[in-house]
Amino acid sequence: MSSVAVFSKASPFDALQRWLPKLVLAPSMFIVLVGFYGYIFWTFVLSFTNSTFLPSYKWAGLDQYVRLFNNDRWWVASKNLAVFGGMFIAISLVIGVLLAIFLDQRIRREGVIRTIYLYPMALSMIVTGTAWKWLLNPGLGLDKMLRDWGWEGFRLDWLVNPDRVVYCLVIAAVWQASGFIMAMFLAGLRGVDQSIVRAAQIDGASLPTIYWKVVLPSLRPVFFSAVMILAHIAIKSFDLVAAMTAGGPGYSSDLPAMFMYSFTFSRGQMGMGSASAILMLGAILAILVPYLYSELRTKRND
Amino acid sequence: MTSLVGKSSISLSRIAIYAVLILVCVLYLVPLVVMLLTSFKTPEDIGTGNLLSWPAVVTAIGWVKAWDTVDGYFWNSIKITVPAVLLSTGIGALNGYVLSMWRFRGSQAFFGLLLFGCFLPFQTVLLPMSFTLGKMGLASTTTGLVFVHVVYGLAFTTLFFRNYYVSVPDALVKAARLDGAGFFTIFAKIILPMSTPIVMVCLIWQFTQIWNDFLFGVVFSSGDSQPITVALNNLVNTSTGVKEYNVDMAAAMIAGLPTLLVYVVAGKYFVRGLTAGAVKG
Numbered sequence: 204m205s206s207v208a209v210f211s212k213a214s215p216f217d218a219l220q221r222w223l224p225k226l227v228l229a230p231s232m233f234i235v236l237v238g239f240y241g242y243i244f245w246t247f248v249l250s251f252t253n254s255t256f257l258p259s260y261k262w263a264g265l266d267q268y269v270r271l272f273n274n275d276r277w278w279v280a281s282k283n284l285a286v287f288g289g290m291f292i293a294i295s296l297v298i299g300v301l302l303a304i305f306l307d308q309r310i311r312r313e314g315v316i317r318t319i320y321l322y323p324m325a326l327s328m329i330v331t332g333t334a335w336k337w338l339l340n341p342g343l344g345l346d347k348m349l350r351d352w353g354w355e356g357f358r359l360d361w362l363v364n365p366d367r368v369v370y371c372l373v374i375a376a377v378w379q380a381s382g383f384i385m386a387m388f389l390a391g392l393r394g395v396d397q398s399i400v401r402a403a404q405i406d407g408a409s410l411p412t413i414y415w416k417v418v419l420p421s422l423r424p425v426f427f428s429a430v431m432i433l434a435h436i437a438i439k440s441f442d443l444v445a446a447m448t449a450g451g452p453g454y455s456s457d458l459p460a461m462f463m464y465s466f467t468f469s470r471g472q473m474g475m476g477s478a479s480a481i482l483m484l485g486a487i488l489a490i491l492v493p494y495l496y497s498e499l500r501t502k503r504n505d
Numbered sequence: 506m507t508s509l510v511g512k513s514s515i516s517l518s519r520i521a522i523y524a525v526l527i528l529v530c531v532l533y534l535v536p537l538v539v540m541l542l543t544s545f546k547t548p549e550d551i552g553t554g555n556l557l558s559w560p561a562v563v564t565a566i567g568w569v570k571a572w573d574t575v576d577g578y579f580w581n582s583i584k585i586t587v588p589a590v591l592l593s594t595g596i597g598a599l600n601g602y603v604l605s606m607w608r609f610r611g612s613q614a615f616f617g618l619l620l621f622g623c624f625l626p627f628q629t630v631l632l633p634m635s636f637t638l639g640k641m642g643l644a645s646t647t648t649g650l651v652f653v654h655v656v657y658g659l660a661f662t663t664l665f666f667r668n669y670y671v672s673v674p675d676a677l678v679k680a681a682r683l684d685g686a687g688f689f690t691i692f693a694k695i696i697l698p699m700s701t702p703i704v705m706v707c708l709i710w711q712f713t714q715i716w717n718d719f720l721f722g723v724v725f726s727s728g729d730s731q732p733i734t735v736a737l738n739n740l741v742n743t744s745t746g747v748k749e750y751n752v753d754m755a756a757a758m759i760a761g762l763p764t765l766l767v768y769v770v771a772g773k774y775f776v777r778g779l780t781a782g783a784v785k786g
Contacts, residue, residue, distance in 0.1 A: 224612075227600075235659070239618070308522055316530055322533075324779065328717070328719065329737055333753060351555045378536065439626055442719035445742075467631070477632060481629065484628075
């Protein structure tokens with residue numbers, strides 16, 4: 204009753220009130236439509252043109268995509284992304300899950316330990332890359348340290364070895380992100396229903412069995428989110444490569460994000476750079492869409 | 506999940522667990538310790554010692570040289586980060602308020618469109634944005650970078666506030682509306698006072714994101730307008746002259762200290778932002 208009464212009085216103040224929410228949201232709506240979707244479309248268009256140093260809008264069909272697929276460096280970058288992404292995701296998950304389980308055993312000083320595991324996440328990838336570039340320096344880094352400590356035959360030249368350099372990226376990225384995965388799983392573990400665990404304990408299941416068979420399966424959603432986030436970090440990885448290897452030696456440690464940057468902004472290959480950006484978007488969508496789909500489905504089932 | 510291990514358990518397995526946890530702590534700390542040790546050494550010392558050897562002479566020369574090289578860029582980062590963080594948080598708060606309490610036809614669809622921004626690979630918007638900044642006369646300025654960070658920070662800041670306000674009971678706002686309170690009055694008198702935790706989360710998230718950004722910095726700035734991350738990368742990856750690793754490490758510490766400090770002081774909110782932003786994103 205009363206709300207009807209309020210809304211039937213259409214004073215200018217009320218009209219303004221009714222429009223205010225829309226007015227407040229309007230700039231952001233404009234930004235999202237233009238700055239997100241409009242710009243993606245613009246890049247999409249550029250990927251079908253023969254733009255080089257300056258944008259041109261001469262239609263070139265699929266030429267840039269064909270050139271991209273015939274470009275050896277693009278294949279190296281894509282293969283590196285598969286290796287880097289696969290290892291980075293797998294290792295971060297294993298370390299994160301194990302640390303979370305260990306930390307969940309009523310550990311004294313848990314807060315301090317958690318803080319230490321997670322601090323790399325506060326750093327820029329540029330700082331992380333700089334630090335690891337120094338640690339992995341052949342001749343002065345860990346290479347020399349372990350020899351100084353008595354391991355005479357130790358050699359660590361991965362940073363300058365085209366076949367191994369991508370593992371250097373994996374090491375640094377795992378160091379930065381695994382603590383965060385630990386935090387995600389620890390939060391998940393704290394939410395597991397205690398009664399299921401008790402029941403398994405009464406049945407005489409051993410601790411590792413309980414974790415493997417009961418606790419971890421119940422953390423499936425956390426697992427999916429973690430994979431999603433890690434894959435996203437991997438595909439967008441640019442700063443880490445820039446700081447650690449700049450794509451080198453040669454272009455052996457190139458990643459798609461690095462490829463896009465150097466072709467678009469330093470080599471004057473705007474069309475091909477745009478094509479590579481669109482393929483990166485495709486990769487993100489390829490993992491995002493199934494993820495969102497399963498998310499929505501579980502929500503509807505709840 | 507706290508009581509999986511029996512109560513009287515000073516057993517072998519518990520010792521093993523502590524050993525692993527502490528060993529991993531040491532491993533995670535090594536890069537930080539190495540950076541600090543190296544930054545206080547002399548270049549000769551770096552050649553003769555090793556990563557974890559104590560400096561023969563503790564000297565701050567690396568820090569002095571590093572600061573002389575990057576101080577201007579450090580201030581650039583502050584000039585970029587502070588306004589961008591405040592603006593994107595403020596706009597995010599208002600957006601979240603509308604999207605949770607003043608919904609209108611299409612506002613949900615807009616929220617869906619916005620959410621995708623959390624996953625957007627920025628490579629797909631770099632070129633159009635650089636054309637736009639050029640047209641606006643903001644190319645290679647810190648103001649331009651503020652603008653870019655506000656635009657692409659909106660997805661996360663709106664998400665934070667919207668998810669926080671969704672759990673605020675509607676009755677609160679309805680009652681205020683019946684009392685004749687308007688849109689901004691309700692926001693200022695009722696909503697903002699209860700927003701402290703999420704404001705903290707959002708400020709810290711945005712601060713870390715923007716301070717640590719490299720991609721936008723390297724694409725949209727040049728020379729005097731570059732942020733610290735770009736300056737650090739230039740310093741470390743120049744191939745001219747003798748490499749001074751102590752200077753490199755001191756510069757890396759300078760670039761990393763602000764976010765590390767925030768993490769140590771307000772770690773609780775940092776973690777909450779990570780999980781809220783990441784898991785729900």
